[in-house]
Amino acid sequence: MTTEDTSIEQNDDELFEHHAFTVDKGQAPLRIDKYLMNRIENATRNKIQTAAKGGSIYVNDTPVKQNYKVKPFDQIRVLFEHPPYEYLLTPENIPLDIVYEDDELLVLNKPAGMVVHPGHGNYSGTLINALVYHFENLPNNSSERPGLVHRIDKDTSGLLVVAKTEESMTHLSKQFFDKTSEREYIAIVWGNVTEDEGTIEGHIGRHPKNRLQNTVFEGDDIDKGKAAITHYKVIERLGYVTLVSCKLETGRTHQIRVHMKHIGHTLFNDERYGGDRILKGTTFSKYKQFVENCFRVLPRQALHAKTLGFKHPKTGKQLSFDSPVPDDMQQCIEKWRHYAKHQDAK
Structure with missing residues (x-):
């Protein structure tokens, strides 16, 4: 939970709320600076400690220092004198x-x-x-x-x-x-996707341990996430990775990244979800060097929003757009294509 537009009065100075969290009931004692590092994107421990020293971190409406240990159900608020940027x-x-x-x-x-x-x-x-x-x-x-x-x-x-x-x-x-817009993404994922096409249905919500990630919730936990549906189709098999097309029926945060990881095919070079490590392949140092070269060519997750379709709000005419796969991703595909052919020829 994050709230951004509330403010409270404190010593006649107006303070603006930048972040707010309620600690989960199963949380073990943990220093608040470590706790917030896992929950605030791009926050360093140094920044959090500086905020604590400046009296900007409140637990249950009382300022705390960086070594405070969070407890279940603590209400944490990060407050500054300036509004969120x-x-x-x-x-x-x-x-x-x-x-x-x-x-x-x-x-x-x-x-x-x-x-x-x-x-x-x-x-x-x-x-x-x-x-x-x-x-x-x-x-x-x-x-x-x-x-x-x-x-x-x-x-x-x-x-x-x-x-x-x-x-x-x-x-x-x-x-x-209403899910009537059309969106197709192209992705490179780790592993050989077994089925030529399929549908992933899994409720997506914030990861309970790493708040910078989302995850799929199933069974009794299904209410912790929101319904999400991704349709995928294999475009090309490239040995230890696969080029896939993904069509979104819903638009959850990180949906394709979370769903593909859920079925065992994390996006290539997706640092946040662990795809920036070698997840499939051999132990040969030559292979390791090859993958690292691919990471250098494509220094990001291999995901491109290729097509977009919707009805024009005034004319009602269906509009469809297509964008070419960008150079960094295309170069990575070519490298894997060459590698896969070389392996097949052996």
Whole structure:
């Protein structure tokens, strides 16, 4: 749970809440600086300790030091004198790769490495910083983020639609909510995917031990997650990795990354989910060197939002867009293709 827009009065100074957590009932005693490191993205232990020394970390409305040990049901709040930076949107002249634009909307190709909206540790250089520079009066979505109908992860490349009017925002958001929009992603995953195609259904929610990850909840825990459906199809088998197409029926955070890991096929070079290690293959040092070369060529998770389809909010016409697989991912595919052919020839 994170809350971002509340404030409390303390010594006549207004403090703004940046993060809020309720400690799980099964939590073992743990220093609060270690606890928060696992839950706040891009937070270093040094930053957390500095915040604690400055009296910014509260447990049950009392400031605590960095060596405080959290207990089940503790209410933790991180409070500062300034509002969260994600609400201080600075227009920045960052070029956009726009593939379509009219008075109602635009479709753009986001490069890997660009964060979609400001958040902890990423307050500039985001897509929204670029959008508010290039376009005036973009409508806010339900999270007060201008123009954003949906999002893709920082290190995922590919297509996004942006609303330019209130009507478009409402219409397009409903299409995503109703699952009538069409989205296809291309991914390289570890291992040889057995079935040529399949559907993954698994409720996705925040990982109980690592809050920077999401995970699939099953059985009695199913209520801890939200329903998510991914359809996948094998495009090409490349030895120890497989090139797959994934179509989303729902749009949960990290959905493809979580679902593919759940069926034993973590995305190639997905650091957050453990795909930046050799998960399949041989023990030969030559193979290790080959994989490390692939990691260098593609220094991110192998995921690209390739196609996007939706109905135009004004004309009702079906629009479909396709973006080429970017060079870093294409080079990685070619390397694996060459490696697989070489192995087959032996």
